[in-house]
Amino acid sequence: MPSAWDRCNAQNDMLMSHYSDVSSPSHLGFNLLSGYSCSLHILFFLLLQFLFMPKPKYRYTTCSDSKEVIHTTLGADEILNHPLLNKGTAFPRNERIQLGLQLLLPESVFSLDGKVKRAYRQFRQEDSMLLQNTFMNSMLDQNMVLYYRLLKDHLEEMLPIVYTPTEAKAIENYSRLFRRPRGVFLSYPDRDRISEWIQEVLPEYAPDGVDMIVVTDGEMILGIGDQGVGGIWISIAKLSLYTAFGGIHPARVLPVVLDVGTNNEKLRNDPLYTGWNHERIRGKDYYDFVDRFVKAKQEFMPNAVLHWEDFGKENARVLLNTYRDAFCTYNDDMQGTAVIVLASLLAALKQTQTTFSSHRIVIFGAGTAGTGIADLIAAYDRQAHDHIYLVDKDGLITVNSNPTLTQRPYAKNTGPKTFEETMRTVRPTILIGVSTSTGAFTKDLVQHMPGPHPIIFPLSNPTSLAEADPADLFSYTNGTCVVATGGPSPPVSYDERTYRIAEANNAFAYPGIGLGCIVSGATRLSDAMLIAAAKAIAEHAPERREDGLLPGIDESRAVSMRVACAVAEEARRDGVARKLDEKNHVEEMVRKAMWEPEYVPIVKVPALDD
Numbered sequence: 001m002p003s004a005w006d007r008c009n010a011q012n013d014m015l016m017s018h019y020s021d022v023s024s025p026s027h028l029g030f031n032l033l034s035g036y037s038c039s040l041h042i043l044f045f046l047l048l049q050f051l052f053m054p055k056p057k058y059r060y061t062t063c064s065d066s067k068e069v070i071h072t073t074l075g076a077d078e079i080l081n082h083p084l085l086n087k088g089t090a091f092p093r094n095e096r097i098q099l100g101l102q103l104l105l106p107e108s109v110f111s112l113d114g115k116v117k118r119a120y121r122q123f124r125q126e127d128s129m130l131l132q133n134t135f136m137n138s139m140l141d142q143n144m145v146l147y148y149r150l151l152k153d154h155l156e157e158m159l160p161i162v163y164t165p166t167e168a169k170a171i172e173n174y175s176r177l178f179r180r181p182r183g184v185f186l187s188y189p190d191r192d193r194i195s196e197w198i199q200e201v202l203p204e205y206a207p208d209g210v211d212m213i214v215v216t217d218g219e220m221i222l223g224i225g226d227q228g229v230g231g232i233w234i235s236i237a238k239l240s241l242y243t244a245f246g247g248i249h250p251a252r253v254l255p256v257v258l259d260v261g262t263n264n265e266k267l268r269n270d271p272l273y274t275g276w277n278h279e280r281i282r283g284k285d286y287y288d289f290v291d292r293f294v295k296a297k298q299e300f301m302p303n304a305v306l307h308w309e310d311f312g313k314e315n316a317r318v319l320l321n322t323y324r325d326a327f328c329t330y331n332d333d334m335q336g337t338a339v340i341v342l343a344s345l346l347a348a349l350k351q352t353q354t355t356f357s358s359h360r361i362v363i364f365g366a367g368t369a370g371t372g373i374a375d376l377i378a379a380y381d382r383q384a385h386d387h388i389y390l391v392d393k394d395g396l397i398t399v400n401s402n403p404t405l406t407q408r409p410y411a412k413n414t415g416p417k418t419f420e421e422t423m424r425t426v427r428p429t430i431l432i433g434v435s436t437s438t439g440a441f442t443k444d445l446v447q448h449m450p451g452p453h454p455i456i457f458p459l460s461n462p463t464s465l466a467e468a469d470p471a472d473l474f475s476y477t478n479g480t481c482v483v484a485t486g487g488p489s490p491p492v493s494y495d496e497r498t499y500r501i502a503e504a505n506n507a508f509a510y511p512g513i514g515l516g517c518i519v520s521g522a523t524r525l526s527d528a529m530l531i532a533a534a535k536a537i538a539e540h541a542p543e544r545r546e547d548g549l550l551p552g553i554d555e556s557r558a559v560s561m562r563v564a565c566a567v568a569e570e571a572r573r574d575g576v577a578r579k580l581d582e583k584n585h586v587e588e589m590v591r592k593a594m595w596e597p598e599y600v601p602i603v604k605v606p607a608l609d610d
């Protein structure tokens, strides 16, 4: 029977050869045309397709003064029901008349500030974090500018609502909370029509084009596992931070779920489950399906950056390896996480005045995130490679423990077996948890870490799965530790001092990485670009241990901008920046590209230019 490693390898080889076949333009052309023997038939078919293809109904246009205007052919009711166009009571009088909205809105005209005040009161009236999440989701469906302004003005309070940890609860209950769809659902039973349907839906969904796609298959949502079609909400949440932090235009993003079934029995037995009620498709059929999606993406959105989120650990690595050299794509759990962890470690080294060579690193949980973190640390500092110890469910990863392809570079020849033995013999100075094993960093284990400042990152999400509570870590180490967590954590008071706890979540890395790729027109994402991103974040890190390891949430937009600049500059150095030459001023381009939540004038037009 083949090992996981053999299987992964074989799938990878198969996919690689398959992809290099399908990505060649001549092959694509042949596929499109095969089946039509007569050229007249082809012409007639193409003409029909053109005539009946949905046409865009609105367009963002930049005027000579660099201000945006929306031109639209939509009717009054459609405008009020379109989240990008709807301004509700903020439609000024002239627009109400011009767009035919006079009788459809109450008399008073409100400013965006006024609307934010009302919406915030409504938000506060919701009784639980889950209800607040539902409120924000419906705001996103109704009025996007208001959603992003509300989020911007109350970021610290609302981030845990629209993102980790509350999103986990929302995703678990997706089919029960479902009100209206958002995003693109690509279901396995429709596999033969994916390309055709993507072509049809795009002019409606994103008439100005797509810059960023977040796709999931819902298999490993955060640490809560298989959530099937509910994964669409992780794609949406990740994209909302691309816009909130990275200023990526909300009209130019595409959330996607690949619904390949679910092995979650609770969902399978739920009569309200909205996804495809079938066990997960695996192996060749699965990869062929993903490949059809990628092929359609390359055909209709060739320049869009593709972000993979929350795939199962084997598929995550195979898919990244397969496509990473073909276009600009990255896996957030591996690479985004690795960037924020490397940034946090660089900050910790500065605060503790040490270098990687003096540290021994144990990574607990050797899956998607764990191996991604190891790889980036090793890429940053080759010497650190030998000081990395991976531990998984069955203990230390060794050459005899049947390591996967990605664990193998760190497999030790011999050594202790269990996590406890590893902690006792290795005596790590850095301990990182991405295991989903709640409370695994116990007092007994942490006490094996030598001083003066043990660096401990319990990163599993949602918070209920974290390997330790920061307050406990301070008490186990007599207040000497340096801590970061995967989700938001309140400050810790110890020995009359208060310590801010940094949130080492990939959300503080990927929006800037994505923005940098878009602005530079990167055709690939290299390790050097990831390291540049980590360094840019670390440059903004506080200097005192009391202030935490990462810049504050209020700086997230400024930091995303710096990350984007660093990534774009590195892309230019690496020769993969399609849109940059030596003369371009990167910072100015990044600044200009960042969207701000403000209402822009809307003008009704009889038709839109093609």
Ligand SMILES: NC(=O)c1ccc[n+]([C@@H]2O[C@H](COP(=O)([O-])OP(=O)(O)OC[C@H]3O[C@@H](n4cnc5c(N)ncnc54)[C@H](O)[C@@H]3O)[C@@H](O)[C@H]2O)c1
Binding pocket: 220, 221, 222, 223, 224, 312, 313, 332, 333, 337, 340, 364, 365, 366, 367, 368, 369, 370, 391, 392, 393, 394, 433, 434, 435, 436, 437, 459, 460, 461, 462, 465, 485, 486, 487, 504, 505, 506, 507
């Ligand atoms: N803070 C962040 O930015 C961030 C980013 C990515 C992932 N995460 C979190 O990390 C966790 C893991 O995510 P992932 O995508 O790597 O999942 P994964 O399934 O790819 O990897 C998890 C690994 O942990 C191992 N594991 C499970 N139980 C264990 C135990 N009791 N002891 C030791 N190892 C155990 C699994 O065998 C697996 O190899 C999740 O909770 C996720 O939310 C956090």
Ligand SMILES: O=C(O)C[C@H](O)C(=O)O
Binding pocket: 164, 221, 222, 223, 310, 332, 333, 460, 461, 505, 506, 507
């Ligand atoms: O989504 C998050 O909060 C971080 C990360 O991508 C995860 O899977 O946990």
Ligand SMILES: [Mg+2]
Binding pocket: 222, 309, 310, 332, 333
């Ligand atoms: Mg994730």
